[in-house]
Amino acid sequence: MSHVVDQFGNHGASPCVIEFRRFFLSKPRPLSRLLPPLALFLTLTALFPAAGRAASGAPELSWRKAGEAPHDETAFTQGLLLLDGKLYESTGLYGHSELRRIDPATGAALERQVLPARLFGEGLAASGGVLYQLTWKENTVRKYSAATLAPLGELPQGGEGWGLAFDGRDFIRSDGSNRLYFHSPATFAPVRTIEVTDNGAPVDRLNALAFVRGMILANIWYSDKIAVISPAGGKVLGWLDMTALRPASCPPGSEKVFNGIAYDPGSGWLYLTGKLWPRLFVVEVDWRGLASPDRPNPALKDAQ
Numbered sequence: 001m002s003h004v005v006d007q008f009g010n011h012g013a014s015p016c017v018i019e020f021r022r023f024f025l026s027k028p029r030p031l032s033r034l035l036p037p038l039a040l041f042l043t044l045t046a047l048f049p050a051a052g053r054a055a056s057g058a059p060e061l062s063w064r065k066a067g068e069a070p071h072d073e074t075a076f077t078q079g080l081l082l083l084d085g086k087l088y089e090s091t092g093l094y095g096h097s098e099l100r101r102i103d104p105a106t107g108a109a110l111e112r113q114v115l116p117a118r119l120f121g122e123g124l125a126a127s128g129g130v131l132y133q134l135t136w137k138e139n140t141v142r143k144y145s146a147a148t149l150a151p152l153g154e155l156p157q158g159g160e161g162w163g164l165a166f167d168g169r170d171f172i173r174s175d176g177s178n179r180l181y182f183h184s185p186a187t188f189a190p191v192r193t194i195e196v197t198d199n200g201a202p203v204d205r206l207n208a209l210a211f212v213r214g215m216i217l218a219n220i221w222y223s224d225k226i227a228v229i230s231p232a233g234g235k236v237l238g239w240l241d242m243t244a245l246r247p248a249s250c251p252p253g254s255e256k257v258f259n260g261i262a263y264d265p266g267s268g269w270l271y272l273t274g275k276l277w278p279r280l281f282v283v284e285v286d287w288r289g290l291a292s293p294d295r296p297n298p299a300l301k302d303a304q
């Protein structure tokens with residue numbers, strides 16, 4: 001099926017996301033925002049921020065909200081993944097961690113696997129029809145069938161688990177520092193490490209990850225920003241400031257942090273939420289602001 005390229009350089013939806021359009025393209029509800037002085041440094045843009053250049057020198061990208069839907073506000077979201085038209089979520093906290101396939105219309109769990117109470121669920125990614133779920137400090141990667149959520153075994157993790165993505169060749173893991181670790185999908189053995197920097201300064205607190213258009217997207221813990229990172233050397237290529245999406249019931253500085261990025265390569269949409277957030281948002285990004293010699297090889301394919 002051919003795709004139509006929109007004004008942002010994104011492609012039209014493939015058949016697997018027709019259902020998502022019906023749910024998400026409803027009239028957006030107005031969002032109230034809570035902006036105490038502590039959060040002023042995060043309020044650099046409005047709902048439709050103009051593209052600009054952050055103080056660091058990395059460009060700040062424009063985006064628009066395409067829709068929203070309910071999200072389970074008891075879910076301590078650690079990872080979000082869209083795979084073959086299905087939405088998956090990894091949740092955390094000891095005694096409450098799960099892997100879920102969720103209903104995009106209601107946020108309710110359609111299927112779930114409950115983790116043992118000794119495990120704290122973290123980042124989520126997929127390769128070859130298998131879901132991989134990190135754990136926080138337990139040095140365990142759990143594998144599941146994407147079709148049934150049936151457990152398929154475990155692998156050693158090699159360090160703390162925060163976020164996880166797959167670039168089509170290797171898994172990419174964050175641990176809350178400014179480092180990203182690449183792992184073999186077969187054994188999860190380490191392959192290489194990069195350090196993430198913006199204008200030469202380390203960018204730490206890297207949290208949930210996604211691999212999008214040949215780049216790594218990373219939530220920044222206790223921030224409403226997403227860093228767009230080159231997988232080649234770790235340089236920040238741009239920023240997304242999503243402050244305007246934060247629900248009023250999730251004040252800055254609380255444990256209800258912005259976390260969770262899923263990507264649909266057919267439509268180009270990002271699916272975003274946070275820990276204990278009541279809403280799931282769909283946004284469209286204008287990627288044209290990233291055009292630079294530092295842009296990674298465009299031949300890299302999008303991967304979940």
